[in-house]
Every structure is written in C-alpha cells, then in structure tokens.
Amino acid sequence: KNQVEQSPQSLIILEGKNCTLQCNYTVSPFSNLRWYKQDTGRGPVSLTIMTFSENTKSNGRYTATLDADTKQSSLHITASQLSDSASYICVVPYDYKLSFGAGTTVTVRA
Amino acid sequence: NAGVTQTPKFQVLKTGQSMTLQCAQDMNHNSMYWYRQDPGMGLRLIYYSASEGTTDKGEVPNGYNVSRLNKREFSLRLESAAPSQTSVYFCASSDNRGQRETQYFGPGTRLLVL
Numbered sequence: 278k279n280q281v282e283q284s285p286q287s288l289i290i291l292e293g294k295n296c297t298l299q300c301n302y303t304v305s306p307f308s309n310l311r312w313y314k315q316d317t318g319r320g321p322v323s324l325t326i327m328t329f330s331e332n333t334k335s336n337g338r339y340t341a342t343l344d345a346d347t348k349q350s351s352l353h354i355t356a357s358q359l360s361d362s363a364s365y366i367c368v369v370p371y372d373y374k375l376s377f378g379a380g381t382t383v384t385v386r387a
Numbered sequence: 388n389a390g391v392t393q394t395p396k397f398q399v400l401k402t403g404q405s406m407t408l409q410c411a412q413d414m415n416h417n418s419m420y421w422y423r424q425d426p427g428m429g430l431r432l433i434y435y436s437a438s439e440g441t442t443d444k445g446e447v448p449n450g451y452n453v454s455r456l457n458k459r460e461f462s463l464r465l466e467s468a469a470p471s472q473t474s475v476y477f478c479a480s481s482d483n484r485g486q487r488e489t490q491y492f493g494p495g496t497r498l499l500v501l
Contacts, residue, residue, distance in 0.1 A: 321477075
C-alpha cells in the first residue's frame with residue numbers, strides 16, 4: 278500500500294532554535310517528494326519538490342533531505358521564527374495522484 | 388490573481404440536507420481536485436478532473452458528486468449530508484496531472500453536519 282508516515286505528530290520549540298521533521302514513505306515507483314506548509318485555517322502551500330536524484334534542497338530556512346534508498350526524507354527548520362508555527366505535510370505522488378502524510382504540527386514559542 | 392477560491396468558508400448542515408461547495412481558479416489550470424482533511428489523517432482525494440468535461444473518482448467518493456462547470460470552476464455536491472462528512476474540504480488545481488506539477492490549494496471550507 279502506498280503510504281506516507283510522519284513523525285513526530287507535533288513538537289514545540291523556542292524561537293531561534295532548530296528542528297527536524299521526519300517522513301517515511303512506501304510509495305512505489307518513486308518519482309518525487311514534496312513538503313507542504315499549512316498555516317492554521319489555510320490551505321497547504323508547497324515548500325519544496327525533490328526528485329529521485331536530489332539529496333538536499335533548500336528554500337530559505339527550510340532544508341529538505343531525501344534518501345531514496347531508505348525511503349526517508351527530513352525537513353530541517355533553521356533559526357525558527359514565530360511564523361514557522363504550522364503543520365508540515367510530506368507528500369508523495371503515485372498513479373497521478375498524491376499520497377499525503379498526516380503532518381507534523383510545529384509550535385514556535387517566544 | 389486570486390489563485391484558488393472557495394465558497395462558503397464555513398457551513399453548518401443538518402443530517403439529510405444538501406449543499407454545493409464552489410471552487411474557482413484563475414490560473415488557467417487544466418486539472419482540479421477536491422480533498423477532505425480530517426484530524427490525524429492526511430488529505431484524501433474525493434474527486435478530480437483532469438480537464439474540462441472529465442471527472443474521476445478518488446479515494447473517498449461515496450456520498451459526493453462533482454461538476455466541472457468550465458475550465459475555471461469545479462463544484463462538489465453533498466446530496467444528503469451525514470455527520471461522517473463533517474470535515475474541512477480543500478479544492479486544488481494544477482497545470483497537468485503529471486507527477487511533477489505543483490498543486491495549488493484554496494483556503495478550505497469547514498463543514499459541520501449535525
């Protein structure tokens with residue numbers, strides 16, 4: 278079954294600190310992996326798209342890594358800001374559809 | 388350029404009532420999608436439309452119908468609402484159905500069925 282699992286379910290960090298979110302997937306065949314950010318009460322917004330050949334991709338303070346051999350990805354947030362408080366969703370396409378993880382809710386506190 | 392818009396933003400229904408959720412995009416995208424998001428679960432695809440005039444079932448189509456009115460608009464209809472349909476509904480659009488395209492999401496419609 279094509280699945281995307283994320284951990285942790287939620288985390289709280291202090292402003293200025295770093296954090297790392299994990300994503301494991303079983304989707305096959307694999308073509309790319311996306312990370313979306315969803316602010317409370319809003320729709321998801323794309324952060325990064327990583328293809329099979331990309332190990333690391335950055336978007337400002339967000340850095341995504343991909344290990345296609347172990348089918349794992351991580352999203353690292355550097356020097357967190359209050360505006361980083363959101364749900365981060367890992368997404369992997371299959372059969373021209375998307376398989377969504379349940380998301381990790383990040384709360385950044387001052 | 389508003390992107391993807393959805394109406395209404397919030398709705399309360401009684402069991403058995405019907406309603407239509409509206410979605411429109413101004414990005415000239417071919418493909419449009421309807422998802423539902425429930426607590427602790429990933430977004431699940433209800434229906435999608437690869438192009439104007441075509442619609443296909445997703446993972447959870449039971450209890451829903453859709454209409455691709457034109458290239459811009461894609462509506463979702465609940466004919467007889469049930470409490471299990473309480474959820475947040477998101478419409479999305481993309482340029483193609485290819486695996487590398489980005490989907491753009493609307494702000495969501497929060498539906499409560501009593």
